[in-house]
Each structure stands twice: as C-alpha cells, then as structure tokens.
Amino acid sequence: MIRAFSPAALNLPQAATDCDTAPAKALVDWGACVPKLPPGSFLKAFMAENPQVPAARRRPLSPHLTIYRWPATMMTSITHRATGIALSVGAVILAWWLVCVSNGIDGGYGTFMAFAGTPIGILILFGCTWALCYHFFSGLRHLAWDLGYGFNKKVAEHNSVTVFALSFLAVAAIFALVWTGHAGYLQ
Amino acid sequence: MRSAQTPLHRVEGMGASHTGTGHFWRQRVTALALAPLSLWFVWAMLGMVGASVVTPAQFFQHPWNGALMAAFIGFSLYHAALGLQVVIEDYVHDAGAKIFSLLAIRGALLACWVVSMFAILRIAVS
Numbered sequence: 001m002i003r004a005f006s007p008a009a010l011n012l013p014q015a016a017t018d019c020d021t022a023p024a025k026a027l028v029d030w031g032a033c034v035p036k037l038p039p040g041s042f043l044k045a046f047m048a049e050n051p052q053v054p055a056a057r058r059r060p061l062s063p064h065l066t067i068y069r070w071p072a073t074m075m076t077s078i079t080h081r082a083t084g085i086a087l088s089v090g091a092v093i094l095a096w097w098l099v100c101v102s103n104g105i106d107g108g109y110g111t112f113m114a115f116a117g118t119p120i121g122i123l124i125l126f127g128c129t130w131a132l133c134y135h136f137f138s139g140l141r142h143l144a145w146d147l148g149y150g151f152n153k154k155v156a157e158h159n160s161v162t163v164f165a166l167s168f169l170a171v172a173a174i175f176a177l178v179w180t181g182h183a184g185y186l187q
Numbered sequence: 188m189r190s191a192q193t194p195l196h197r198v199e200g201m202g203a204s205h206t207g208t209g210h211f212w213r214q215r216v217t218a219l220a221l222a223p224l225s226l227w228f229v230w231a232m233l234g235m236v237g238a239s240v241v242t243p244a245q246f247f248q249h250p251w252n253g254a255l256m257a258a259f260i261g262f263s264l265y266h267a268a269l270g271l272q273v274v275i276e277d278y279v280h281d282a283g284a285k286i287f288s289l290l291a292i293r294g295a296l297l298a299c300w301v302v303s304m305f306a307i308l309r310i311a312v313s
Contacts, residue, residue, distance in 0.1 A: 084267070084270045084271075085274065087263070091299055094303070095260075099302060101247070101306065101310055104240065129229075139221075142218070143215065174229065184236045186231070
C-alpha cells in the first residue's frame with residue numbers, strides 16, 4: 001500500500017534523495033542542500049543522531065532573487081518601492097523648507113538654501129526630483145493595471161523601459177529649464 | 188458543511204485578513220489625487236528656483252496655492268503611510284518589531300503633517 005504511492009513506484013523525481021546522494025549532478029546549486037558545519041562540532045554530532053534534522057536542512061530551496069536574471073518588470077517594481085521610500089524622506093525635507101519659509105526673513109531660509117546649493121544638496125534635490133518623476137510615471141502605469149490595461153507580458157516589459165526613459169527625460173527637462181534660466185518665473 | 192466560522196464572520200466574507208479592500212482603495216484614490224497635484228507642485232517649485240524667502244511666502248499666502256500645497260502634502264503623507272505600511276509588513280516578520288515600526292512610521296509622518304500644516308497656516312496669516 002505505502003510502497004505503491006512511493007515516488008519510485010510512481011516514477012516521480014526524487015528531489016530529496018537525489019540531493020542527498022548526487023549533489024554534483026544537480027543542474028542548480030541549491031546552496032542549502034549541503035549544510036556547511038565545522039567538522040566535529042556539537043551540532044553536527046547532535047544532528048547525526050537525529051535523522052529528521054538533516055533531512056529538513058537538505059530540502060531544496062526554490063530559486064530566489066539572487067538566482068533570476070532581472071527582467072525589466074522586476075526592476076520597475078523594486079524601483080517604484082524604493083522611490084516611494086525616498087519620497088517619504090523628501091516630504092520631511094519639504095516640511096523643513098516650509099518651516100523656513102514660515103519663519104520669514106532671517107529665519108533659516110538662507111541656511112536651507114545654502115545647504116541646497118552644495119553638491120550634496122543638489123544631488124539630494126536631483127534624486128528627489130527623479131524619484132518624483134519615476135513614481136509619477138510608474139504610478140500611472142499601476143493605475144492603468146488597476147483598470148485592466150497592460151497586463152500582457154510583452155506590453156509590461158515594453159512599458160517598463162518606457163517608464164524609465166520618461167522619468168530620465170522628465171528630470172533632464174526640469175534641470176535643463178533651471179540651468180537655462182527658464183525657472184524662477186514666480187518671482 | 189461544518190465550519191468553525193461564526194455566522195457573522197461568514198457573512199462579512201473577509202476570511203482570515205479581517206479587512207477588505209480599504210487599504211488598496213485608499214492607496215489608489217490618493218494616487219489619483221496626487222497625479223495632478225504633483226504636476227502643480229513641480230510647476231510651483233520650478234517657479235521659485237533662485238528666489239528669496241519673499242516669493243514662496245507671498246505665493247502660499249494666496250488661498251488657492253496654500254490650499255493646493257496643503258492638499259499635496261496631506262495626500263502625499265497619507266499615501267506614504269499606506270505604502271510604507273506595506274513595506275514593513277513585507278519585510279518585518281517579528282510581531283513586536285512590526286507593531287513598533289508601524290507606530291514609529293505613522294507617528295513620524297503624522298508629525299511631518301502637523302509641522303507642514305502649521306507652517307502653511309503660519310505663512311497664510313503672516
């Protein structure tokens with residue numbers, strides 16, 4: 001009865017057994033298949049007496065982030081999250097700026113602008129601007145997905161490149177306007 | 188069919204999550220509001236490049252600009268709270284650390300909101 005349902009009787013691949021006996025033949029380096037322990041350690045001695053622990057340790061893991069080649073959709077997904085976190089920090093900087101404005105003349109606005117003018121300040125401003133541009137275009141793509149558009153694999157891959165391109169174009173356009181003297185029109 | 192669910196739980200139809208699509212929906216509604224608001228925000232910020240403190244002060248004293256800025260910051264921080272909550276729920280698995288990080292994030296964003304709103308009001312009445 002039990003024999004009839006064993007993997008060998010059903011001609012199923014015996015992953016755990018293959019992993020135990022012939023790790024060199026495996027196509028993928030499972031990593032966790034072979035637990036690396038210092039020789040003669042207490043843990044090794046203990047595990048040798050407990051047949052359940054080594055079996056659990058040697059169970060093959062499914063491939064994770066480090067194994068896959070990164071498709072464009074994966075890149076846009078993680079970048080959307082990263083820019084969202086960055087923009088949360090940007091909101092704090094914006095609050096600082098507003099407080100400086102509310103303080104009026106000689107109330108810290110000069111200090112803020114002096115820091116914003118340093119290379120680090122410009123880098124932070126550039127990063128926040130790009131993050132906003134990226135999160136904007138990627139967010140529009142998310143809203144389109146919510147309406148049911150663009151779920152096709154080819155379309156999603158293509159859109160990912162478009163979102164990145166648009167974000168870089170937008171941030172380049174914004175900084176080009178500043179450096180060519182087309183900004184500051186509210187003065 | 189035998190079930191451990193109470194009749195109320197079955198009628199609510201929420202399963203083990205205890206909540207429905209509220210979080211998802213709020214994230215989308217705030218995103219929809221933020222799309223035009225962020226365009227306005229970029230336009231406003233670009234217009235104040237290289238200006239002294241007088242320009243932004245006078246700009247936000249205008250009722251429309253002050254209200255739009257308050258809306259942009261309010262929606263942004265609410266959208267951020269919803270988004271950062273998902274990030275924490277994805278990566279922080281220890282129950283105590285999760286509750287602490289969620290409270291810390293919400294507290295920080297709420298403080299940021301209070302400070303921003305107070306600054307806008309202060310500019311408006313100055």
